[in-house]
Amino acid sequence: MSKSSTGSRLPRAKGIDMATFYSHKECAKKVKRIVLPSRNRQIVEEFITILGMKEKFEHYDVPIPNKVVMYGPPGTGKTLTAFYMAKRLELPLILVRLDAIIHSHLGETASNVRKIFDYAKASPCVLFLDEFDAIARTRENNDEVKEMSRVVNTLLQCLDEFEGESIFAAATNLEAELDNAIWRRFDTKMTYSLPDEVGRSEYISLLLDGFEHQEQVKQRASERLSGCSYADMEQIILKAKRKAIIEDSPLCPAHIDDAFAEYNPKSMS
Ligand SMILES: Nc1ncnc2c1ncn2[C@@H]1O[C@H](COP(=O)(O)OP(=O)(O)O)[C@@H](O)[C@H]1O
């Protein structure tokens, strides 16, 4: 996701060259085919509704939510959800590349964290930190304990001071490794899992939409792709479509079988 053909780097003058900027229109393009399980859809909808009722919440002195954490296995739509929220809120998405923050100059990690939060304070956006565990690991189990605890402290401070129009979103595959104090700072939490049968069917239909296919394909794909992540499903179906195109024939169950055998999805091994 971080290597995008559409997103552009923020100008260096703004002080952060470790993030990619996507306009809300670019975000909309990325989320044309998103499957959000009903629980998560509900959470996102409520979040957006609340942001549209700021004054009422101020009147009742109830803080509005602005920090979302998404956790679950890879390829299940965490990053995609961040794009979706940016689209819905008509805010740009700032995708922060954590490797750039952390590995470039260890001593500067904390100041980098501060810079990106300062940016988000000044310019309304969805500030998205992917692979968040890399920065928010529990203080004990890190090699550079001292340095990282300084980073975690900075992060805690930034989260506490985070206010205004921007939204902070973070995603992790390893929620167990997140620092407890950081975990508590999030007002909104979304769990992601591998697709169930309903999610699988919905996604297969979205992927096959507009592509000529035999009737049994959906059923076969749903059986075959059981246990795959959405990302794997997408790759396998793309592979199957390529086969159909080469043969100049409608997509058939054998294309799915062959594509599956060739792709050898990691999540199943
Ligand atoms: N819930 C989903 N709905 C639709 N497509 C998905 C979903 N999850 C993953 N994908 C596909 O897989 C790609 C990678 O997903 P991503 O959101 O980066 O997963 P994660 O952040 O959970 O690892 C997406 O760009 C999309 O093509």
Ligand SMILES: [Mg+2]
């Ligand atoms: Mg991701």
